[in-house]
Amino acid sequence: MQIRLEGLRSEFYREIELIASLFFEEVKVTDSLEEQVQAVLQFQIETGNPVSVGVTLTDEKGEQKWHASHQRAIEASDEKSYRKRLKKVISYAVLQVLQQATGVIQPWGILTGVRPTKLLHTMLLNGKTIEEASGILAQDYLLQPHKIEILKEIVERQHAVLPDLYELDRKVSLYIGIPFCPTKCAYCTFPAYAIRGRNGSVEEFLAGLHEEIEAVGSWLKERNLPVTTIYYGGGTPTSISVEQMDALFTQMKRWIPFYDQVREITVEAGRPDTLDPEKLDLLKRWQIDRISINPQSFKEETLKLIGRHHTVKETLEKYQLAREMGIDNINMDLIIGLPNEGVAEFKQSLEVVERLRPESLTVHTLSFKRGSIMTQNKEKYRVAERDEVEEMVRLAREWTQANGYVPYYLYRQKNILGNQENVGYAFPGQESLYNIIIMEERQTIIGLGCGAVSKIVAPQTGKIKRWPNPKEPQAYINTYRQHITGKLQALDEVYGFEMPMSV
Numbered sequence: 001m002q003i004r005l006e007g008l009r010s011e012f013y014r015e016i017e018l019i020a021s022l023f024f025e026e027v028k029v030t031d032s033l034e035e036q037v038q039a040v041l042q043f044q045i046e047t048g049n050p051v052s053v054g055v056t057l058t059d060e061k062g063e064q065k066w067h068a069s070h071q072r073a074i075e076a077s078d079e080k081s082y083r084k085r086l087k088k089v090i091s092y093a094v095l096q097v098l099q100q101a102t103g104v105i106q107p108w109g110i111l112t113g114v115r116p117t118k119l120l121h122t123m124l125l126n127g128k129t130i131e132e133a134s135g136i137l138a139q140d141y142l143l144q145p146h147k148i149e150i151l152k153e154i155v156e157r158q159h160a161v162l163p164d165l166y167e168l169d170r171k172v173s174l175y176i177g178i179p180f181c182p183t184k185c186a187y188c189t190f191p192a193y194a195i196r197g198r199n200g201s202v203e204e205f206l207a208g209l210h211e212e213i214e215a216v217g218s219w220l221k222e223r224n225l226p227v228t229t230i231y232y233g234g235g236t237p238t239s240i241s242v243e244q245m246d247a248l249f250t251q252m253k254r255w256i257p258f259y260d261q262v263r264e265i266t267v268e269a270g271r272p273d274t275l276d277p278e279k280l281d282l283l284k285r286w287q288i289d290r291i292s293i294n295p296q297s298f299k300e301e302t303l304k305l306i307g308r309h310h311t312v313k314e315t316l317e318k319y320q321l322a323r324e325m326g327i328d329n330i331n332m333d334l335i336i337g338l339p340n341e342g343v344a345e346f347k348q349s350l351e352v353v354e355r356l357r358p359e360s361l362t363v364h365t366l367s368f369k370r371g372s373i374m375t376q377n378k379e380k381y382r383v384a385e386r387d388e389v390e391e392m393v394r395l396a397r398e399w400t401q402a403n404g405y406v407p408y409y410l411y412r413q414k415n416i417l418g419n420q421e422n423v424g425y426a427f428p429g430q431e432s433l434y435n436i437i438i439m440e441e442r443q444t445i446i447g448l449g450c451g452a453v454s455k456i457v458a459p460q461t462g463k464i465k466r467w468p469n470p471k472e473p474q475a476y477i478n479t480y481r482q483h484i485t486g487k488l489q490a491l492d493e494v495y496g497f498e499m500p501m502s503v
């Protein structure tokens with residue numbers, strides 16, 4: 001979909017692209033009169049205070065027109081914050097005109113970012129009451145009431161689970177990225193390489209990771225920084241052998257200070273085909289608090305279609321085995337909108353989950369991520385339409401309510417079906433602290449291993465500095481020492497430490 005913009009400064013083009021992408025696929029905006037376009041957006045903007053934005057949408061043939069306008073008082077201390085608020089007013093008017101033209105009401109209004117709960121937290125931290133913040137989300141951001149409700153519920157739940165959520169900035173959490181999986185799933189863009197593939201040897205990667213653990217652990221010890229949570233993700237960490245896992249946990253216990261005080265340790269065991277009695281026994285012995293066993297769907301044909309390479313039977317057996325071995329906090333992931341799946345198939349999956357009763361259930365909505373096998377071959381996959389996706393999201397909410405789960409974290413992704421969201425539900429008291437911490441960005445997470453992105457949150461300002469480790473095992477093997485040095489320097493700078501480097 002190509003749209004011509006008239007009467008708008010180019011600094012606002014990105015905003016228009018983001019809003020239009022909620023309605024149409026592959027949106028491009030242009031101001032050229034030479035290019036073929038499917039629609040034209042003409043703007044009339046009167047800056048000042050209040051600001052007034054009018055926008056007219058004309059279809060390809062120039063036969064139909066729609067118009068929306070919006071006026072808003074803008075409180076801004078400087079030019080930059082004025083522009084930021086002006087962008088919102090422009091987005092508001094564009095959303096309204098596109099909603100009129102298409103008849104589609106966007107559940108998340110003008111919000112196009114990943115973390116709507118973070119916005120609500122920020123408003124609360126700035127002194128708004130929950131009612132005032134809800135009013136702003138409805139009026140200024142055009143969120144639908146059911147989305148505001150779930151945000152409120154989540155934020156309240158997060159405060160109950162992590163009462164010190166706003167005071168976690170003098171501690172850190174750790175993410176350990178193990179970039180291997182038995183095979184690559186079709187929708188995946190995580191750093192996940194076939195364990196028997198040719199991208200770097202597992203042993204060499206693990207040797208680098210052990211060194212990184214020692215360096216980061218020493219750094220934490222010298223700076224007296226305790227660890228709140230540890231999360232092993234990837235990839236699928238349980239893809240490596242039981243001996244390699246044992247050595248990894250041993251290394252962590254040896255180097256991470258105050259290890260016994262870590263509040264939660266999670267290991268992603270997403271692919272049931274990576275689990276066996278020895279590994280489950282090891283997880284139990286190492287007192288891992290939570291694991292994930294992810295069915296994604298309980299329909300055999302779907303699993304084949306998305307390249308999961310495990311069967312429904314295997315998921316059920318491994319889940320049963322984990323239970324028998326005493327693992328008492330298991331998360332399961334389901335994905336709404338997998339190819340050839342609609343309400344009936346999703347209901348079937350929920351019925352199975354109802355029998356299993358995992359402690360938490362994360363309900364994703366399929367997103368066509370750039371670079372995934374599925375996106376590259378999009379025409380081969382038939383997925384549910386917007387209305388059906390919405391129905392499944394509603395069903396998930398009702399089903400979880402009826403079965404005793406509460407929502408406790410939420411995030412959104414680009415190109416997510418129906419412009420919906422991913423929601424983590426859990427039985428009260430079984431929520432993952434790490435998931436809350438990573439979503440709300442209230443604490444530094446130091447990423448170790450492949451594809452691990454460190455997010456260093458400045459204690460006073462909350463400003464975030466990112467340090468991404470390489471995604472590919474071979475690149476990690478080649479460069480991990482530089483990354484250790486660079487990352488620890490970045491941490492020292494943000495925290496204002498003036499101590500000698502530990503590596």
Ligand code: SF4
Binds near residue numbers: 181188192235
């Ligand atoms: S199991 Fe997870 S990380 Fe591995 S390929 Fe599938 S989606 Fe990606």
